[in-house]
Amino acid sequence: MPKLENLGYKNIFIILLIQLFALQLNGQNVLYEEVSFDTTKASTAYFLKSIEDQANVVFSYSNMLCFEESIELSRSSATIREILNELFIKCPSSFLVRGNKIIIQPYEGIPGKHVIRGYIRDAKSKEALIQANIYDEDQLLGTVSNNFGFYSLTLPAGYTRLNCSYVGYEHQEMLIDLQSDTVIHFDMIADSEIREISIIKSKVPNKVKSTRTGTVDLPIEQIKNVPVFLGEVDLVKSIQLLPGIQSGGEGLSALYVRGGGPDQNMVLMDDVPVYNVGHLLGFFSIFNADAVNHVSVVKGGFPARYGGRLSSVVDIRMYDGNDQEFKGLASIGVLSSRVAAEGPLIKDKSSFSVSIRRTYMDIFTGLLQLNDNNKSRFYFYDFNSKFNLKLGYKDRIYVSSYLGKDQYDLQYNFQNIEISANETNTSRQVVEAYDESDIGWKNAVFSSRWNHIFGEKVFVNTTASYSDYQFYIGQKVNYQSDGDWTVVNQNYYSGIKDYTLKTDWDYIPRPAHYFRFGASLTAHNFYPGIDVYLQENTGSEAIDTTYGGNRMFRPELRLYVEDDFNLTDNLRLNIGGHFSAFQTESKYYWSAEPRFSARYLINDRMSVKAAYSHMTQYMHLLRTSSVSMPTDMWLPVSDEIKPMRATQTAFGWEYEIGKGFGLSIEAYYKSFSDILAYKESTSYFDFTSDWRNKLTAGDGESKGIEFLLHKKTGSLSGWFGYTYSKTINQFEELNNGNPFPADFDRTHDASLFLMYRFKKGITLSGTWTFGTGSPITLPETKYYAPDLPTQENEFDTKYNQYISERNSYRMPNFHRLDMGVNFEKEKPYGSRVWSFGLLNAYGRQNPFFLYFSDTEQDNGDIKRSLKQFSLFPFPIPYARFTIQF
């Protein structure tokens, strides 16, 4: 039920509860039914009677209403509301629907306006519902909740039928007599909570929805049911199933969006950029779905508030925590276990949410290696925490953190070291020591945010954040010489640390406008490589040296302003501008980026869309290989290396089949300039060349058409996506200057995800994906390669390979079926879920990479052939057990 706060204004009351109208709310307000007439010229009474006959409604009106003997309509068919507006244009009136009755009431003078504001939350978890629709159904005035669930809606005084709708939740409606500014919180009930009764649904009129070209919201419920490798719920893998987005390789967590590379995606975790989103070479993503509240993916039509990457924004919002009661979750899987807890710190005022996921293969390998002299282990973990505190009604503070790490280490040379007596220690000691090497990478993200509401219409979020991505290699060696014990630690670090101060303002002066503006200042600190050497010796002073890899401090400023507004009844625009500036060694780069998107309603279900955006990126990922390697390094633009830029134009058509069920087709054209690649005769491991000299800049273009049929609600939900696209790059210094398919060009890409929820807590899900094989560069010829007269070491091969054209071949097509089933059962303590699944159900051998290999035949001849290496070539089962309490 909606929670209504009166703030001292006692003249607001609920006339009827939403349940009274349940039977009538059958998905469509009668005011938006189409009616038609034989003639366009007749009396007001004639038209009203005709509407009554066609729509099976009854009009109720006062004698104050202006009736005409003869009035001419502009068209012979339209919605009832449009006809009524024309009929009573001389005496503006409100139209209120009561069952099959439409009450027409003329306004007395110019009606005053009042603001309704509040938060939209999940009734059970009290989590903010983001992008929920709030609207007056009769007047078709509405808005959406922001990233904190806040909304503000200015409506004319008088009776208002306020609706709140969110995909996957029961629609709510309340009738109020709005006579003053009011606070109303909506606590929405999830569809899944309502098992025994039919769920009331209502389609949100398109007119009140915001313009969101190229944006897809993924329900968490669907993400959690996508079958994934070893049962590790992975939201990045779910995002990869959307049209226009590819994975780049079997099992990997990279995102390739509309022809862009994996470094062209801005992944925001509670407004803070995260630089590495993969664990274990990118086979698992870092996001623990138990801590995620909302995910939206923007791949085109970027609103002005986003900037800094060329191809996409993945906006992830974490759970705030339940401020009413304690809840928990524990889950055991093949690879990892997860624990999550949330609850109030001070009821109604403060709450927390924490979750941790950790792999435990190192525990098993540790047991197996108990008596070995070499011990190796690998693990990764994610830790999310969030605390929030309400400081009165208008202020709220959030503090959140994410810590994640991958660690592989090797312990060896276990030995007992005898330390000779010295001035401080008079007796000889024996110490057990071992040598150790480790490699790993870690993310740390901290943010504190302050929400403040100015007046009734301005919402401000101010964020201070810290993001740290670090890759490291370390080695510790013990040795003994003449009774002295020396420990030498050598460590190499590279990474990026950001300190950001950001403020975002939402100003909603009236339903037709939603202004956003803001600014951010980021202090980027790039560490391309720092070596630390520490030598501790029992017999002398410690030597501590740090050298190499100068820190590169690069400040970045961003400003934006955008307005989402109705230009006409049918045309809604989002227009904005984004300005950014970035300082390099000795110069500034800047960018003024126009952003535009428009949506034109053909009718209440059908719309066409257009968008244009210009994006600039001041940093790039220097990749080691085609898989995500810890040695991948984020580096800024420099005096010589210009920022990468992209412009994108998109056109779309959208048809809303029902609530949460839509069909969209979108075509895009995107051009890139100054994108970077390694030169043909260099490599990441060539440390003798400055990194700037190893790169070359070029241009690219991507074009495609995307089809998405997405059903977010109901027993059967899921989506089918298909993309036809072409991405071409051209570099002066690559491929003899000729254009070539981009590494991630995929002509056809299709994904089907289906999820069926049976009544008794059983959910069956499956995904099927198909993609044209990725481009690959293959040498076609080889030629003699002599020993060089001055070579120190012999080369393994006595021939060179000649590459005539880059990416001129394709790997075999990719397709795979994954299936999963969840058995959920209510228990006294809460519920438990058994999850089982089968990846690659029909055992397709998809290519991971191709290579040439020589094999000896039975007759002794050598045969050289092209081989395909496949990961997961057979059905792989998984199981997971989860309890919620």
Added chain:
Amino acid sequence: MRWSIIKYSLIVSFLLLMLSCEKDILIELNDQPDKLVMYSFIYPDSALSLHFSKSQSILSVPSYKQVENARFRISINGVNQGTYILPSDTVWSNWKEFTFSKGDDIVIEAFEREGDTILVESYLPGEIPIEKMDTSTINYSYTDGIQMSYLKTKVSFSDPLAEEDYYQLYIIREGYGMINNEPYYTRDVVDYDKDDPIFLQKDQSGSLLQGLNFQGLFTDELVNGITYTINVNIPKDYLFFDYYEDKIKISLYLYHHTYDYYSYFRSKVISAGYDGFYEGLPIFDPNQIHNNIDGGLGLVSGMSFDVDSIVLYQ
């Protein structure tokens, strides 16, 4: 160890996944015409040695294909030296008719009868003298507890201004002795530590990450127009005499290369990777080998050197 841990982590990760397989696949490779291939490394006061062959399908097992009825024409400093028939039954053909001096410009045109023609232009860079060489013995303690002794050697040279120069410091150990009144001779290439900044050029990213070994190649990027002293530590293992040796000669060659030789050499090292670890592993982008043959493939380059030696007697 540092590199090996990257390597092991990769391997272990893949092994952990253990969920892989490989199989032959058939991809129709584009029919590329065979290209003519030529190699020659030209020294001052030496005869011409020439390799001539053809490229062939990547799926073939032999490394090269011989060419019948091939000819070449050579010009030295613009003077045509004549046209000659290339033998098809040898890998390298030797032409004592031609000798070269430093600074010579060389043009070689080779062609297959009724086939393709290739052309290459190169030159013989002048030698850069070693101005001074000093040695001393030092001991280093390494992190793994091993004490290492080195022959610390300083090699000074002056880089010419106003031109880009490409060098290589190449060290040879030769042992001399007698076995049963017969001369005994050994020759080894010295694998020395390339710690001098000249081998690393600009501020490298990650000196603890073991980079590729470019085998002593360097440019004048850091030393253009100045006199520079390279510090080289030669492991003392190379100074030990074997049973039959009674004299050891350590020779330090300062090679002066062309851009083409330097680039070819580097691209070969990059292509091979760490002892061939990532050669052919397609998670790394394949590298293109540098080539200076117009219309064909291969490398023709002149080079010169100066040498200084240390001689040790038992």
